[in-house]
Each structure stands twice: as C-alpha cells, then as structure tokens.
Amino acid sequence: MAARPFYQDAVDDPYAYAARWKEKQQKPVVAHFCSYTPEELIWAAGALPLRIFGQSERIVAADTHLQSYSCSLVRGALEDALAGRLDFADGFVFPHTCDSIQRLSDIWRLNVPHGFHLDAVLPVKLDTPSARDYLRDIVARFGRDLGHNLGIDISAEALAATVTLYNRLRAGLQALYRLRSERPAVISSSAVHAISRAAMVMDREAFADGLDSLLAELAGCEQPPATRKRLVLSGGLCSMPDIYNLIETAGGDVVWDDFCTGSRYFDGQIGDEQPWLAGIADRYRERMVCPAKHMDLTRRGAHLVDLVAATRADGVIFVLLKFCDPHAFDYPYMKGMLDTAGIPSLLFEIEDQQISAGQVRTRCEAFIEML
Amino acid sequence: MTTPDKTIDEARERRKIKCVKKMKEIMTHYYIDAKTAADQGKKVAWITSGGPVEPLIAMDVIPVYPENHAAMIGASKMGVDLCIQSEEMGYAPDLCSYARADIACAPVEGGPIGGLPRPDMLICCNNICGTVLKWYEAQARFFKVPLFILDTPFCHTEFSEEARRYVRRQIDEYIQFLEQHCGRPFDRERMNAVGRLSIEGQRLWQAVLDTTTHKPAPMSAFDAFFHLALIVTLRGTQTVVDYYTELLQEMQARIAQGISAVENEEYRLLWDNLPIWFRTRWLSEKFAAHNACLVADTYTSAWCSSLQYLREDDFVDTMAEGYSRIYLNIGVDAMAESVMAMIDKYQADGLVMHSNRSCKPYSLGQYDIQRIVREKKKLPTLMIEADMVDERLFAEGPTATRIDAFMEMLKAGQNGARA
Ligand code: SF4
Numbered sequence: 001m002a003a004r005p006f007y008q009d010a011v012d013d014p015y016a017y018a019a020r021w022k023e024k025q026q027k028p029v030v031a032h033f034c035s036y037t038p039e040e041l042i043w044a045a046g047a048l049p050l051r052i053f054g055q056s057e058r059i060v061a062a063d064t065h066l067q068s069y070s071c072s073l074v075r076g077a078l079e080d081a082l083a084g085r086l087d088f089a090d091g092f093v094f095p096h097t098c099d100s101i102q103r104l105s106d107i108w109r110l111n112v113p114h115g116f117h118l119d120a121v122l123p124v125k126l127d128t129p130s131a132r133d134y135l136r137d138i139v140a141r142f143g144r145d146l147g148h149n150l151g152i153d154i155s156a157e158a159l160a161a162t163v164t165l166y167n168r169l170r171a172g173l174q175a176l177y178r179l180r181s182e183r184p185a186v187i188s189s190s191a192v193h194a195i196s197r198a199a200m201v202m203d204r205e206a207f208a209d210g211l212d213s214l215l216a217e218l219a220g221c222e223q224p225p226a227t228r229k230r231l232v233l234s235g236g237l238c239s240m241p242d243i244y245n246l247i248e249t250a251g252g253d254v255v256w257d258d259f260c261t262g263s264r265y266f267d268g269q270i271g272d273e274q275p276w277l278a279g280i281a282d283r284y285r286e287r288m289v290c291p292a293k294h295m296d297l298t299r300r301g302a303h304l305v306d307l308v309a310a311t312r313a314d315g316v317i318f319v320l321l322k323f324c325d326p327h328a329f330d331y332p333y334m335k336g337m338l339d340t341a342g343i344p345s346l347l348f349e350i351e352d353q354q355i356s357a358g359q360v361r362t363r364c365e366a367f368i369e370m371l
Numbered sequence: 372m373t374t375p376d377k378t379i380d381e382a383r384e385r386r387k388i389k390c391v392k393k394m395k396e397i398m399t400h401y402y403i404d405a406k407t408a409a410d411q412g413k414k415v416a417w418i419t420s421g422g423p424v425e426p427l428i429a430m431d432v433i434p435v436y437p438e439n440h441a442a443m444i445g446a447s448k449m450g451v452d453l454c455i456q457s458e459e460m461g462y463a464p465d466l467c468s469y470a471r472a473d474i475a476c477a478p479v480e481g482g483p484i485g486g487l488p489r490p491d492m493l494i495c496c497n498n499i500c501g502t503v504l505k506w507y508e509a510q511a512r513f514f515k516v517p518l519f520i521l522d523t524p525f526c527h528t529e530f531s532e533e534a535r536r537y538v539r540r541q542i543d544e545y546i547q548f549l550e551q552h553c554g555r556p557f558d559r560e561r562m563n564a565v566g567r568l569s570i571e572g573q574r575l576w577q578a579v580l581d582t583t584t585h586k587p588a589p590m591s592a593f594d595a596f597f598h599l600a601l602i603v604t605l606r607g608t609q610t611v612v613d614y615y616t617e618l619l620q621e622m623q624a625r626i627a628q629g630i631s632a633v634e635n636e637e638y639r640l641l642w643d644n645l646p647i648w649f650r651t652r653w654l655s656e657k658f659a660a661h662n663a664c665l666v667a668d669t670y671t672s673a674w675c676s677s678l679q680y681l682r683e684d685d686f687v688d689t690m691a692e693g694y695s696r697i698y699l700n701i702g703v704d705a706m707a708e709s710v711m712a713m714i715d716k717y718q719a720d721g722l723v724m725h726s727n728r729s730c731k732p733y734s735l736g737q738y739d740i741q742r743i744v745r746e747k748k749k750l751p752t753l754m755i756e757a758d759m760v761d762e763r764l765f766a767e768g769p770t771a772t773r774i775d776a777f778m779e780m781l782k783a784g785q786n787g788a789r790a
C-alpha cells in the first residue's frame with residue numbers, strides 16, 4: 001500500500017484543510033465559486049483561493065432562501081454558509097456566471113454576515129475588443145478591491161511569482177491528463193479527478209510540488225497499453241459525484257473532459273508579457289469557453305469533437321447537473337455535432353450529489369458494451 | 372341574488388376597457404407587417420424584451436419579440452405541446468418555457484399565428500437574464516443569421532464606471548452592426564426623434580399604470596398584462612404614444628365615472644413576476660370574487676423602470692445606463708426596495724408572488740423579498756408556485772386553496788386593524 005497521496009486531505013474535506021492551512025500559515029482564505037475567479041490575484045495577495053463545490057447533502061436552512069429549482073451547487077453552498085461550515089473563510093468572491101450564481105450572490109450578501117463580499121461582474125461575451133478591455137478592467141478592479149479588503153497592496157513581484165507558479169501548476173495538470181490519456185492504466189481517472197479538485201483547494205505551492213513529484217514517479221512506471229473503451233466526459237459538474245469509479249467498473253477509461261473543475265481549470269497559460277493583470281484576463285479569452293459565456297456559436301461543440309479525435313476516444317458521456325441552464329441549453333447542439341461526426345454519446349442528468357449508482361452503472365455498462 | 376341578469380351584463384359591459392379593440396387591431400397589423408416584411412423590402416430583427424429597440428426603429432427594421440409570441444402561446448394554451456416538442460429536441464424541461472416554446476416553434480412554424488417571420492438578424496440583451504444568451508445562440512445556429520449581443524453587466528450594488536464605458540462602447544458597436552446588415556448609414560436625427568418618442572411612450576405607460584393609485588382602481592394588473600404589448604414591441608413609435616394617450620384618457624374617464632376594474636374593490640394587492648399566461652382569467656376572477664384587485668405589478672412597470680436614467684436630448688448616450696439598470700438587472704435588495712415603494716404608492720394591502728419555475732433571475736431571491744416585505748411593511752404575502760407557459764407546473768386546486776386562505780388572513784387582519 002502506497003503512502004497517503006499528497007492531495008487526499010484536501011479532497012476528503014476541503015473546508016477542514018483550508019481552516020487548518022489558515023491557522024498554520026496565519027493567512028486568510030478567500031472562497032469563490034467558479035473558474036472565472038481570477039484566483040491568481042488571491043494567491044498573490046497572500047491568501048488561499050478555495051473553490052466551493054457545495055458539500056451539504058441535506059438542505060435545511062438554504063430552503064428558506066432558494067427555491068427547489070436551483071442547482072445543487074448553489075443550494076449546497078448556501079447551506080454550508082448558513083450552517084456555519086464556512087465561518088473560517090475571510091471573504092467570498094462571486095464571479096458573474098449564470099443566473100443562479102448571480103442571485104446566490106445577492107442572497108449571500110443579505111444573509112451571510114461573515115466575511116467580505118466581492119462581485120466580479122465579468123463580461124458575458126468574450127469575443128469583442130470592448131469585452132476584452134472590460135474584462136481587463138474588471139480583473140484590475142478585482143485586484144484593487146481584494147487588496148483593499150485584505151488590507152494589502154498586491155506587489156508586482158508577488159504577481160510575477162504567482163504567474164510562474166500557476167503556469168507550472170497548469171502545465172503539470174496538463175501533463176497529468178496527457179499521461180492518463182496515453183497510458184490509462186498508470187493512474188485511475190478518479191485519482192486524476194481528485195488531483196484536479198485538490199488544485200482548487202490546496203496550498204498552490206505544495207500542490208505544484210506534489211504534482212511534479214507524482215509526475216516524475218509515474219513517468220517511470222511501465223504499464224501495458226490499456227484495451228478498455230476510451231471516454232471523454234462533458235458537462236458542468238460544479239458538484240461532482242463519484243462517477244469515475246462507476247465508469248471504470250463498467251469497463252471504461254475516462255481520457256479527458258471539458259469540465260470547469262477539470263480541463264478548463266488548466267487550459268491556457270498566462271502570457272509572459274506585462275502587465276500580468278492583462279495576461280490573467282486574456283487567458284480567459286484563450287482557454288475553452290464556459291457555456292455561461294459567449295464566444296461563438298459552435299466553439300464548445302467543435303472542441304468536443306476535436307477532443308474525441310485527439311484522444312482517440314470511443315464515445316462521450318455528458319454529465320449535467322439538474323437545473324443548470326447554461327449546460328442544458330448547449331447539450332442538444334453539442335450532441336448533434338457528435339451525432340454528425342458519428343461519435344456515440346450518453347447523457348446523465350444528476351439531481352444532486354446522491355447518485356443512483358445502480359442505475360448509472362447499468363446504463364454505463366450498456367453504453368460501453370455498445371461502443 | 373335578486374339582481375336581474377340584465378343589470379349584471381350592463382355592469383360588466385361598462386367595466387370593459389374600450390381600447391382593447393384598438394389594441395388588438397394594432398397588434399394584428401403589426402404582425403401582418405412583420406410577416407410581410409420581405410415583400411416591403413424591410414428587414415426583421417428578433418429582439419429580447421428588455422433589448423434596445425430604438426435603433427432598430429430608427430433603421431426601419433421591424434422588431435419581433437419571441438417573448439411576446441411565447442406569451443401568446445401561453446395564453447392560447449399551446450405551451451405544453453411545444454414544451455414537449457422542445458424536450459424531444461433534447462432541451463431539459465427545467466429551462467425557461469418561453470425559450471423552449473420558441474425553439475420548438477421555429478422549425479414547425481407552430482403557435483397561434485403560424486410562427487414568427489424569419490429573422491434577418493438577432494439582437495440579444497442580457498439585462499433580463501442569461502437564458503436569452505443561450506436561447507439566441509440556439510436560434511442563431513438554427514436560422515444562420517448574425518447575432519448581436521448587448522452585454523449589460525449585472526448591477527448587484529452599483530453600475531460601475533467600467534461597466535458604463537463597456538456598455539457605451541457597445542451601443543456604437545450595435546449601430547455599426549445595423550449599418551453593416553442594413554447596408555445604409557445610421558440616421559442620428561431620426562434616432563433622436565425615436566428616442567424622444569420612446570421616452571414619451573414610457574412616461575405615458577407609467578401614467579396609465581399610475582391611474583390605479585386611485586381607489587377603486589380603474590384597471591388591474593391583468594389589464595396591464597394585456598396592454599403591455601405595445602410598450603414592449605413598438606416602443607419608439609408614434610403609434611405607442613397615440614395609443615397610450617387614448618388609454619390614459621379612458622382610464623381618467625373611468626375614474627371620473629367611478630368605473631372600477633373589480634366591482635367592489637375592498638382589497639388592493641401587488642403582483643410580483645410574470646403572469647401565469649394560461650390562467651390570467653381564472654386568477655383575475657378568483658381574486659375578484661374576494662373583492663380583491665391586483666392594482667399593480669412589478670412586471671409591466673419594468674418597461675419604465677429606468678426612465679430616470681434616460682434623457683430626451685441625448686438618448687444614445689444615456690441608453691447605456693438606462694438599459695443596464697432595469698428592474699431585473701439589479702440586486703435583490705434593490706428589488707425589495709422597489710416592491711416596497713410600489714406597496715406605498717399603490718396602497719397595497721398584500722403581496723402576491725409568482726414563484727416562476729421558468730425565470731430564475733426573477734424568482735430566486737423572492738423568498739428574501741417576501742421576508743423583507745413582511746418585516747418592514749407588516750403585510751401578508753402569498754407565494755404561488757407556477758410557470759408562465761408550462762401548464763404542467765401549475766396545480767389549480769391547491770392554488771385556489773392557498774388564495775382563499777391568504778384572502779381570509781388578509782380580511783381578518785384588516786378587520787382587526789379597523790376595530
Ligand atoms: S451548475 Fe450550472 S446553474 Fe449551477 S452554478 Fe454552475 S453554471 Fe450555474
């Protein structure tokens with residue numbers, strides 16, 4: 001049995017990890033909701049950026065603020081806050097994404113007394129020069145607002161070091177995904193997923209170091225090439241059930257994804273050119289777009305088709321969270337593009353974290369058998 | 372009852388709003404015009420309900436509102452079929468039913484008027500929701516026509532300087548987009564005239580809505596839902612100004628003659644959120660049976676909610692702010708303030724909220740608004756769970772029971788207050 005993996009604590013209980021980090025480092029924790037949070041600035045400000053996935057499974061307090069037709073991420077996160085599970089956080093950042101997060105921000109501001117509250121009202125379209133300039137303006141403003149709330153000025157040196165660190169960390173995740181895709185037997189997809197998740201929680205330096213050593217270790221592994229079915233996951237798992245094990249048990253290997261908690265987190269590097277802030281903003285326009293933002297009409301569908309070709313995948317599994325509008329709107333056309341390209345796909349709609357394992361397994365098995 | 376039927380009929384006849392006929396004529400004309408646009412050598416643009424229509428009018432482009440069309444689908448009870456069709460196309464049943472109905476309509480030219488005229492371009496403004504962005508992307512893929520997005524950053528607590536610059540620049544981009552796709556230059560003079568008419572139309576619409584501050588109210592929110600169509604679709608034209616002038620006169624005459632929307636108005640209520648289009652009649656009768664009139668609503672007044680930011684002498688410059696700060700694009704606390712101001716203005720005795728399954732930006736946050744109103748205004752509130760178009764999400768029996776219970780509570784409270 002190998003030693004406990006470097007990322008395990010952060011994955012098992014992100015809140016406990018962050019609270020411990022804060023105590024040990026005597027530094028603030030800033031929680032946020034989406035991969036469009038310019039978290040590099042949080043790190044450069046000396047704080048730990050913590051992505052909230054929403055842990056609560058039983059919704060009690062949040063029900064008096066949110067209708068049952070809001071997604072489980074939004075409800076779970078508010079429940080966590082109202083139940084005091086996020087009391088350790090020094091502040092919360094709400095980047096503009098979907099209608100639900102937009103209203104969650106308001107409800108949070110009115111009901112969660114603890115921590116500072118920052119809205120980063122990013123543009124919704126990313127494909128015009130005025131949107132680029134506005135995005136840069138908002139990232140810069142976020143840096144100022146954050147510094148103000150934390151009582152520090154983010155220095156140019158801290159930013160430069162952060163950009164280097166984030167580029168290393170993202171390159172590491174990219175390498176891990178590539179390794180997984182080329183030699184799936186070397187590491188399980190659930191481990192890869194856990195590592196991606198840890199990247200959004202852990203001390204970023206400790207994470208980057210841990211990942212680099214793991215990569216070095218895995219590079220030496222001799223493994224037979226896998227013969228199982230290769231799958232790409234697509235969708236919006238803001239809150240992730242453990243679907244990886246089910247897919248693996250059913251005989252599939254997850255070789256890539258287009259999740260914001262997966263490949264979109266490490267997609268794209270920050271350019272070397274100064275100013276850093278513009279580079280951080282511009283990366284959002286270069287990496288793959290989230291369905292809550294507009295790039296062009298078919299970018300995500302074309303990307304998915306390309307991913308399948310590049311990873312020599314056999315099929316796609318869509319994993320959509322119930323009540324998630326942006327993803328639900330994109331699904332029909334993306335599936336249509338897969339159909340046209342002759343790529344089989346399967347859809348899972350997930351109500352909340354409790355997933356009916358039996359049902360998913362049966363459908364996975366049938367799908368994989370058919371491939 | 373001893374009253375002869377004839378008197379009842381006469382009273383009912385007296386209460387009917389005469390302008391309704393004219394309104395129907397205008398809307399019929401408008402849709403015929405839109406459907407024959409190509410024959411007249413005109414272009415058609417589909418536009419979101421909160422979108423900046425004035426530049427289209429100035430360019431002689433006919434604006435078409437899928438949301439208005441979807442409301443007609445709802446009112447004519449064709450919603451469920453179309454929603455089911457959209458599900459067969461792969462759209463989840465939890466998505467906005469306006470979007471679902473419209474998307475399902477397009478390929479089959481369905482709905483009460485045999486489909487909408489094909490768009491030459493699409494204009495999407497996200498000041499009402501993020502849904503329209505995805506909806507218009509889908510339609511742009513389907514119709515293969517250019518899409519312009521006016522991105523109005525959400526005003527949680529402020530309209531930032533950064534946002535002001537961004538939206539202002541986009542107004543110029545919008546004008547360039549129109550010049551490009553209409554193949555002719557934009558006429559600033561014409562635009563100024565349209566801007567003035569737009570502001571005048573909005574003021575008149577507000578004046579019409581304000582006639583219900585009179586007790587008893589000469590019209591109800593249900594009437595407003597109907598007469599709203601013009602301020603949405605033809606804002607910026609003389610037609611709107613003329614029509615609302617006439618409607619305003621009719622309302623003033625009704626006040627003078629003591630004609631009220633509800634026969635024995637005793638209770639005055641404020642409605643929140645979109646109408647339940649397939650049950651407006653039923654709801655109106657239900658409340659009227661309790662001598663309650665829905666005197667105002669947050670929905671129809673949204674089309675004049677940013678008048679304070681617009682300037683007649685500089686419409687193009689001020690529309691950036693005007694279109695960014697409309698009712699749905701502001702924080703929940705600002706919405707609650709607005710609800711409370713309406714409660715005071717219209718002297719409402721209670722608040723009826725439609726928790727609308729379709730519309731997250733309107734509905735999420737309602738529980739907090741409800742709490743704030745209860746605490747600060749000490750008014751009874753009612754939450755109705757429904758949907759504006761998809762009848763499957765509405766249960767008549769339980770809703771009726773809840774309305775009755777709410778009205779009993781309200782009556783008890785009022786009696787108590789009077790005693
Ligand atoms: S899962 Fe979808 S609806 Fe929920 S927060 Fe994420 S983007 Fe919004």
Ligand code: SF4
Pocket residue numbers: 438467468469470499500501502503645729730731732733
């Ligand atoms: S009903 Fe709501 S979600 Fe649907 S288009 Fe209108 S504002 Fe958007």
